[in-house]
Amino acid sequence: MNTAELVISPHDGAIHLSGYSLALRSGRRKEDVRKALAPLFRQEHAMGNGYEWLSFHKVTLGKQPCGFAAGFNHGALTEVHFSVSLPDAKLEGGWPTREAIEEELAFVRSQLNAQLGTEPDAASTAFPWGTVWSMSDPKGFQANSGVRYA
Numbered sequence: 001m002n003t004a005e006l007v008i009s010p011h012d013g014a015i016h017l018s019g020y021s022l023a024l025r026s027g028r029r030k031e032d033v034r035k036a037l038a039p040l041f042r043q044e045h046a047m048g049n050g051y052e053w054l055s056f057h058k059v060t061l062g063k064q065p066c067g068f069a070a071g072f073n074h075g076a077l078t079e080v081h082f083s084v085s086l087p088d089a090k091l092e093g094g095w096p097t098r099e100a101i102e103e104e105l106a107f108v109r110s111q112l113n114a115q116l117g118t119e120p121d122a123a124s125t126a127f128p129w130g131t132v133w134s135m136s137d138p139k140g141f142q143a144n145s146g147v148r149y150a
Helices: 030-036 098-116
Strands: 004-008 015-017 041-046 051-061 064-073 076-084 124-127 130-137 142-149
Touching (some): 004 098, 030 051, 030 076, 076 098, 098 124
Antiparallel strands (some): 004 015, 041 051, 064 076, 076 142, 130 142
16 A cells, blocks of 8 residues: 655645645645545534544554544534554553554654654644644543644
């Protein structure tokens, strides 16, 4: 399976996917993203209030399998959430264990540090162009990571 590596620019927060010319950035139109990333497209979900999400797979972050969801408000990109599937992540009843969540967070934070220069243990970091985060979601019992544009 061909995959695209996800890389975040420290200069403007644009998300680049290897092999694709379109960069995800603040305000990018939903139709343009769906068309340009069609081979990676998985599903669309309209919230009924102007917010819509496009989900994508066949992506990697730090060479690990990754999926991401691009969030749009009235058709304009506002944020991107992503999650990584580590090879030895432990599950209980189909859900990640606390240990697996912590391992994913540590991995994603190491990638954010390498790409953006964030602090290795930082749950979130603000930039002039927006915020990146990687933290535990206690309600969803999962890792929660992404980019929100200013």
